[in-house]
Amino acid sequence: MDARIILGLESSCDDTAAALIRARPGQPVAEILAARVEGQDALHAAFGGVVPEIAARAHAERLDRVTEAALRDAGLTLGAVDAIAVTAGPGLIGGVLSGVMFAKGLAAATGKPLYGVNHLAGHALTPRLTEPVAFPYLALLVSGGHCQFLIVEGPERFTRLGGTIDDAPGEAFDKIAKLLGLGQPGGPRVEAEARAGDPAAFDLPRPLLDRPGCDLSFSGLKTAVRRARDKRVAARGGITRAERADLCVSFQAAVAETLAEKTHRACAAFRGRHAVGTPVLAVAGGVAANGAIRAALRRVAEHEGFAWVAPPLALCTDNGAMIAFAAAEAMAARGPDALDLSARPRWPL
Numbered sequence: 001m002d003a004r005i006i007l008g009l010e011s012s013c014d015d016t017a018a019a020l021i022r023a024r025p026g027q028p029v030a031e032i033l034a035a036r037v038e039g040q041d042a043l044h045a046a047f048g049g050v051v052p053e054i055a056a057r058a059h060a061e062r063l064d065r066v067t068e069a070a071l072r073d074a075g076l077t078l079g080a081v082d083a084i085a086v087t088a089g090p091g092l093i094g095g096v097l098s099g100v101m102f103a104k105g106l107a108a109a110t111g112k113p114l115y116g117v118n119h120l121a122g123h124a125l126t127p128r129l130t131e132p133v134a135f136p137y138l139a140l141l142v143s144g145g146h147c148q149f150l151i152v153e154g155p156e157r158f159t160r161l162g163g164t165i166d167d168a169p170g171e172a173f174d175k176i177a178k179l180l181g182l183g184q185p186g187g188p189r190v191e192a193e194a195r196a197g198d199p200a201a202f203d204l205p206r207p208l209l210d211r212p213g214c215d216l217s218f219s220g221l222k223t224a225v226r227r228a229r230d231k232r233v234a235a236r237g238g239i240t241r242a243e244r245a246d247l248c249v250s251f252q253a254a255v256a257e258t259l260a261e262k263t264h265r266a267c268a269a270f271r272g273r274h275a276v277g278t279p280v281l282a283v284a285g286g287v288a289a290n291g292a293i294r295a296a297l298r299r300v301a302e303h304e305g306f307a308w309v310a311p312p313l314a315l316c317t318d319n320g321a322m323i324a325f326a327a328a329e330a331m332a333a334r335g336p337d338a339l340d341l342s343a344r345p346r347w348p349l
C-alpha cells in the first residue's frame with residue numbers, strides 16, 4: 001500500500017494530543033510530520049490527581065486547537081489527510097468520548113475514513129513507529145494506568161503474559177509524590193528527588209517475587225513507603241530532605257528490581273512460544289521514561305540475548321503519533337470503523 005497521511009487524536013487521560021504521520025500501512029517506521037500535546041497538570045494540581053469531569057471538558061475545549069496547531073506545524077490542511085485515528089478506549093470515559101465525538105465530526109464532515117484505536121495497542125506498537133521491529137516481539141507496557149507483558153503478534157493480535165494485579169507503577173509513583181509533597185506529575189518528580197538518595201536506606205518489599213509467573217503488584221510497596229514515612233513523622237514530626245530522597249530512590253529501586261525480575265521470566269516465556277533468531281524486548285508507556293527503570297530493563301535484555309528497543313521519551317508518554325501509527329498498522333488488515341464507533345472505558349487487548 002502507498003504511504004498515507006494519518007491524523008492521530010488522543011484524549012483518554014490528561015493529555016490532549018494530535019499528530020500527523022506519514023506511514024505505509026503494515027510497514028514499520030513512520031515519519032512524524034507534526035505532534036502536539038497539551039497537558040493538564042495545572043488544572044488538576046489542586047486536587048492531587050486527575051479529575052475526570054475537568055479532564056473531559058478540557059479535552060472537548062482543546063481538541064480543535066491542538067488539531068489545528070498540528071496541521072499548521074505540518075503545513076497541511078485537513079483535505080490532505082487520508083484517515084482519522086482516535087483513541088476509542090480504554091481510559092476515562094468522558095475524555096475518550098470527547099475524542100471520539102470530535103473525530104466522528106471530522107470524519108463525517110470530510111468523508112475521510114475513521115479508525116478507533118485501542119490506547120494500549122498504541123503504546124505496544126510504538127516500538128515499530130521508530131524502529132524496523134518485526135512481529136512477534138515482547139513488549140512491556142508500563143504507564144500510569146497499566147502494567148503488562150505482551151507478545152505483540154500483529155497489529156491487533158496480542159498475548160498477555162502477565163501484569164499488575166493491583167496498581168500500575170506510574171500510579172504508585174504519582175501517589176508517592178503526593179504523599180511526600182512533591183507535586184505532580186509524580187514520576188519525573190520522584191525520579192529527580194531520587195538522584196540525591198541512597199537506595200539501601202530503606203528496606204522496602206519486592207512484591208510477588210516469590211510467586212511464579214509474570215504478575216506484578218505495586219500497592220503493597222506504596223503502603224510500605226507510607227508506613228516508613230509515617231513512622232518518621234510520628235517520631236520526629238516530619239521527614240528530612242535527605243530521608244525523602246532516600247525514600248524516593250529506595251522505592252524506585254524496588255520498582256526497577258521487580259520489573260527486571262519479571263522481565264527475565266517474560267523473556268523465557270516468549271522464547272518458549274516463539275523461535276526467533278534475536279528476539280526483541282520493547283518498552284512503552286510513561287514509566288519507561290524513568291532512567292533507572294530503563295537501565296535495569298536494558299540490562300535484562302542484554303542478559304537474555306534480546307535486542308533492546310525503547311522509543312524516545314516523547315513517544316513513551318501519551319501522544320497522537322502512536323494512535324495514528326496503530327491505525328496505519330490496522331489499515332493493512334481491515335477497513336475503517338463505522339461512524340457509530342463507540343467509546344469504551346474498558347477494552348482489554
Ligand code: KG4
Binds near residue numbers: 188191317
Ligand atoms: O503513558 P502515560 O503518559 O499515561 C498513561 O498512564 O496511559 O504515563 C503516565 C505515567 C504517570 O503515572 C507518570 O507519573 C509516569 O507515567 N511517569 C514516570 C516518569 N515519567 C512519567 N514514572 C516514573 N519515572 C518517570 N520519569
Ligand code: ZN
Binds near residue numbers: 119123285286318
Ligand atoms: Zn498511556
